[in-house]
Amino acid sequence: MTTSPAWERFKAFKHTLPRTPRLTAARVKARGLDFAVWSSPPVAGTLPLCCVNGGMIYSHNLLWPGLAALAHSRQVILFDQRGRGASQVPPAPNASRIEFDAGDVVAIREALGIPRWDLLGHSWGGGISMLAAARDLSGVRRLVLASAVGSTGTWIPSLHPDAVARLSGAPRHLLASLDPSALLAADADLHAEYSRALYPAYFADRALGAMFAPPQERSITGAAVAARLRREGYDWQSDVASIRATTLLIHGLDDVLPARLADETGARIPHATVHLVANAGHMPFFEQPTEFFSTVLGFLDAPDRGA
Numbered sequence: 001m002t003t004s005p006a007w008e009r010f011k012a013f014k015h016t017l018p019r020t021p022r023l024t025a026a027r028v029k030a031r032g033l034d035f036a037v038w039s040s041p042p043v044a045g046t047l048p049l050c051c052v053n054g055g056m057i058y059s060h061n062l063l064w065p066g067l068a069a070l071a072h073s074r075q076v077i078l079f080d081q082r083g084r085g086a087s088q089v090p091p092a093p094n095a096s097r098i099e100f101d102a103g104d105v106v107a108i109r110e111a112l113g114i115p116r117w118d119l120l121g122h123s124w125g126g127g128i129s130m131l132a133a134a135r136d137l138s139g140v141r142r143l144v145l146a147s148a149v150g151s152t153g154t155w156i157p158s159l160h161p162d163a164v165a166r167l168s169g170a171p172r173h174l175l176a177s178l179d180p181s182a183l184l185a186a187d188a189d190l191h192a193e194y195s196r197a198l199y200p201a202y203f204a205d206r207a208l209g210a211m212f213a214p215p216q217e218r219s220i221t222g223a224a225v226a227a228r229l230r231r232e233g234y235d236w237q238s239d240v241a242s243i244r245a246t247t248l249l250i251h252g253l254d255d256v257l258p259a260r261l262a263d264e265t266g267a268r269i270p271h272a273t274v275h276l277v278a279n280a281g282h283m284p285f286f287e288q289p290t291e292f293f294s295t296v297l298g299f300l301d302a303p304d305r306g307a
Contacts, residue, residue: 004211006207006286006288007205007207007208007211009289009290013069013293018072021040021041021071021072023038024040026038026039028108030108030111031103033082033087033104034088035080035087035088036085036086037078037079037108038064038079039078040075042075046073046300047074047116047117047118048114048117049070049077049300050076050077050078050105050117051063051070051077051078051120051121051122052105052119052121053078053123054121054122055124055195055222056219056223056225056226057084057188057219057222058085058195058219059080059085059215059217060078060079060080061215061217062122062214062215063125064078066285066286069285070120073297073301077112079108081101082096082100082101082221083219083220083221084217084219084221084222093221094186094224095224096221096225098131098225098228099131101128101131102130102131102132102135103132105129105136106132109136116138116139117139117140118140118141118143118300119142119144120144120145121144121145124226125148126146126148129145130148130151130240130243131239133244134240137243137244140244141304142246142247142248142299143245143246143248145247145248145262145265146251146284146285146296147251147255147257147282147283147284148249150257151235151237151239151240151261151264151265152236153233155258156229156230156233159257160175160180162201162256163175163198164201166256168206171197171200174197175198180194183230184231186224186226186228188223190223191218191219191227192217192223195214199212199213202255202282203281203286205279209281212283212286240265244271245271246271247266247271247272248295249262249274249275250277250292250296251276251277251284252281252283252287253277253278253279254278254279256281259276262274262276275295277295280292
């Protein structure tokens with residue numbers, strides 16, 4: 001059996017943690033939709049941390065229990081985005097936009113009665129979180145962008161060839177056989193197939209990538225959002241420049257999403273720090289968990305500006 005140094009690091013890290021906190025499920029009405037929300041127990045003296053998953057078509061299961069180490073020192077809140085997982089599908093799913101997802105983050109905070117929280121977004125969830133923080137200036141104290149997409153869509157055309165070049169054997173053949181131009185259409189089955197084929201390329205440790213697979217999920221809403229972004233492109237530079245939250249951009253140096261995206265986005269956010277993680281790809285919380293969690297928790301626990 002092929003050994004994976006990253007897997008050994010992850011297992012060793014997990015053994016240092018207490019039992020994973022139990023999540024409590026709830027239904028929350030926001031913006032006319034019924035959202036599925038999960039929360040770990042509150043932690044006195046800390047703000048809740050809302051975690052927004054990426055993948056566009058996936059539920060919160062993409063981040064839990066991967067981020068469970070955060071729940072030992074603060075309340076973690078996760079939710080399924082509109083039309084994904086157990087959350088309600090909007091009336092016109094094909095008209096969905098990522099800006100709607102960003103607005104939902106703000107509305108869910110308000111519906112939960114939380115005056116202020118910290119926000120963590122991974123991958124496309126980082127894009128949603130950027131836009132949410134730009135809208136919710138008083139509601140977001142700290143923002144963590146983990147392996148986030150860039151503030152413009154210029155990286156999208158190179159993702160497919162770069163990912164194919166990282167793979168070998170059957171995984172490479174499978175991904176190379178798929179045409180990314182077909183993703184311009186909101187075909188839920190095709191987006192699900194492509195996401196699973198792309199997944200192994202997200203890991204710096206190829207052996208670890210072969211051990212993991214994303215959930216078997218599909219979403220018409222998520223496919224519509226992803227297809228629109230691919231067709232139309234995007235430019236959020238003015239949005240991120242308006243973010244007031246103190247921000248950490250943490251990004252794997254070996255991510256197929258190039259680390260320069262973190263530098264470019266961080267340069268536009270007024271109070272931002274970039275932390276690059278060596279020997280880690282798109283999932284630094286799996287490949288370098290000790291560094292990832294100590295960096296994120298150190299950032300969240302640091303005194304506020306002017307304190």
